[in-house]
Each structure stands twice: as structure tokens, then as C-alpha cells.
Amino acid sequence: MARKGNAVLLGEPGGTEPGSVPCGQVWGCPVCAHAVRRARGHEAGLAADAHRRSGGRVWAVDCALEPAGPGQLAARWHLLPAAWRRVVSGSGWGGEGRRTRRAGVVWTPRVTWSEPDGWHLVLRVLLLDRAGREELHQDVVARWTAQWANGAGSAAGRVRWRPAGTRRETEDFMAAACDGSAGRRPQAVELGPADLLARARRTGAEAWWELWREYAEAAAPASRGHRSPVAFSRGVRSVLLPGAVYQTDAELAAEQGRATLPPLTRPAWSRLAEDGGLQLQVLDAAGRGPGHLAWFLDDHGLRTVEKVRLVA
Numbered sequence: 001m002a003r004k005g006n007a008v009l010l011g012e013p014g015g016t017e018p019g020s021v022p023c024g025q026v027w028g029c030p031v032c033a034h035a036v037r038r039a040r041g042h043e044a045g046l047a048a049d050a051h052r053r054s055g056g057r058v059w060a061v062d063c064a065l066e067p068a069g070p071g072q073l074a075a076r077w078h079l080l081p082a083a084w085r086r087v088v089s090g091s092g093w094g095g096e097g098r099r100t101r102r103a104g105v106v107w108t109p110r111v112t113w114s115e116p117d118g119w120h121l122v123l124r125v126l127l128l129d130r131a132g133r134e135e136l137h138q139d140v141v142a143r144w145t146a147q148w149a150n151g152a153g154s155a156a157g158r159v160r161w162r163p164a165g166t167r168r169e170t171e172d173f174m175a176a177a178c179d180g181s182a183g184r185r186p187q188a189v190e191l192g193p194a195d196l197l198a199r200a201r202r203t204g205a206e207a208w209w210e211l212w213r214e215y216a217e218a219a220a221p222a223s224r225g226h227r228s229p230v231a232f233s234r235g236v237r238s239v240l241l242p243g244a245v246y247q248t249d250a251e252l253a254a255e256q257g258r259a260t261l262p263p264l265t266r267p268a269w270s271r272l273a274e275d276g277g278l279q280l281q282v283l284d285a286a287g288r289g290p291g292h293l294a295w296f297l298d299d300h301g302l303r304t305v306e307k308v309r310l311v312a
């Protein structure tokens with residue numbers, strides 16, 4: 001780590017080689033998960049706009065499961081893709097698609113923790129159709145509710161419908177992004193995965209570490225059920241976003257270039273100068289990309305002279 005003026009350039013000869021640490025963990029890494037969800041949410045917003053311009057309707061649907069207590073997240077998560085398959089398969093799904101002239105669906109699982117009832121799992125779905133008549137739409141609502149209940153059994157929660165809002169609202173709905181900032185506010189009660197990690201690191205309390213580990217373990221097998229955090233049905237991209245360049249999740253998560261340590265405040269600089277272990281961690285974070293570095297500095301209270309934003 002070499003010092004140049006007020007900034008430290010990371011990755012100088014003799015240091016850890018930045019860029020050598022692959023990350024791209026789109027479920028477990030708070031920075032990569034945030035980047036991928038934001039980018040996919042943006043795509044979903046563009047697709048919804050294109051669909052509206054051609055006279056289509058866009059619905060934001062929350063398919064919920066009943067909350068589950070500590071230790072039950074993995075088992076509950078398995079029900080999410082199973083129940084969703086009931087909704088989107090069979091002759092009911094096909095017939096509905098023809099009657100409503102459906103353009104497609106985009107879906108994403110959302111996991112949060114809140115006291116007192118524990119894990120909340122919701123499948124967020126954007127439905128793009130042309131069910132112009134109200135009774136036709138009500139048929140769709142009734143079939144989804146029935147199939148969701150069939151698939152999830154006693155764990156089935158409510159299926160809630162509303163017309164999707166502006167593009168920004170649609171993006172936020174699908175991104176369901178979580179940058180960990182709520183986890184640093186002691187009064188926040190609804191916590192996403194990155195919030196659990198931030199709170200565990202901040203407080204050091206074993207209970208929060210346990211919840212974070214439970215999420216990380218549950219997310220690994222669940223990611224086989226939903227390969228990408230935000231999935232698009234066939235045709236949504238090709239029809240509504242023609243010509244858009246497709247990037248894989250790994251490409252979205254990968255942030256290019258070396259990270260330059262922004263100017264730190266004097267107390268932050270003193271702490272870093274005295275702590276070799278912390279310096280190595282900073283190098284590691286920088287090797288994963290600028291977003292990781294910003295996250296790490298913020299999470300460890302290493303204040304910068306100017307506010308560093310988490311790269312979205």
C-alpha cells in the first residue's frame with residue numbers, strides 16, 4: 001500500500017494483487033447481490049414501459065408464504081419455487097396466457113427478517129398482460145391464489161395484486177435491493193440479508209451471526225431453484241427489449257478496474273496505519289471492486305472525507 005498525496009493507491013507492487021479475488025456471489029455477497037438486483041430491476045422497468053407503450057397492462061404481485069421462525073428458512077424457501085411452478089405450469093397457465101395475451105413474467109424471491117415472527121419469504125412477480133376486461137383479470141387472480149395455495153399448502157400466505165406504478169417504482173419493486181444500510185440503524189425492524197450481515201458485524205452478537213449464517217446456507221441450495229436472483233420468462237427480453245445487450249449475473253457483478261482508496265479522515269487514517277490486519281482486509285475489499293471497498297469502509301466506520309456511494 002503506497003501513499004500518494006492524500007490518497008492511497010491500492011495494488012502497488014509488493015501488496016496483495018487486487019482483482020485476484022473472484023467474488024460475483026449474487027446471493028451471499030451484499031455488494032454483488034445489490035449490483036445484480038439493481039441492474040435486473042432496471043431491465044424489468046424498461047420492459048414494463050415498452051409493454052405499456054404497446055397498450056399492455058403491468059401488475060405487481062406479491063406471492064407470500066407464512067413467516068417461519070429461526071432455523072426454518074431453508075425448508076420454507078424450498079416451497080417458493082415449488083408453489084410458483086404450480087402457478088406457471090399446466091393447461092391453466094397456457095390457456096390464461098392466450099386469453100390475456102400475456103407477454104411474460106419477471107420474478108424474484110425476497111427474504112427479510114423481522115421480529116417477532118421471523119423469516120418472511122415473498123415471490124415478487126411482474127405480470128405483463130392484456131387482460132382488458134375486469135372479469136378476465138379476476139379469473140387470473142382466482143387461479144393464481146388457488147394454485148399458490150395448492151403448491152405451498154399450509155405455509156401459503158396471501159397473494160396481493162396492484163397495478164405497477166411508475167418505472168422507478170417498478171424498478172424498486174423488482175430490485176428488492178438491500179444495501180445493508182438498515183442493518184446499521186438500530187431502530188430498523190425489517191432486515192434484508194445484507195442488513196443482517198451489517199448488524200452482525202456492528203454488534204458482534206452471536207444471534208445476528210446465526211441469522212446471517214442461516215440465510216447464507218439457505219440461499220445456496222435455493223439458488224438452484226432460482227438460478228438468477230431476478231428471472232425473466234422466455235420472450236420478455238427478445239420481444240420487449242430487442243437489441244439490448246445481455247450481460248450475465250457474473251458480468252454485472254464484476255466491477256472493473258483497480259480501486260483507489262478515497263481520502264480518509266485523520267482518525268480513520270490513524271486507525272488504518274496502526275492495524276496491519278485491517279490494511280489487508282481493505283486490500284481484499286479493493287481487489288473485489290470499488291463497490292466492495294465502499295461497503296467495507298462504511299461498514300467498519302472508516303470515514304472518508306467525501307461520502308462514498310455504494311456502486312449500484
Ligand SMILES: [Zn+2]
Pocket residue numbers: 023024025029030031032033288292
Ligand atoms: Zn461481491
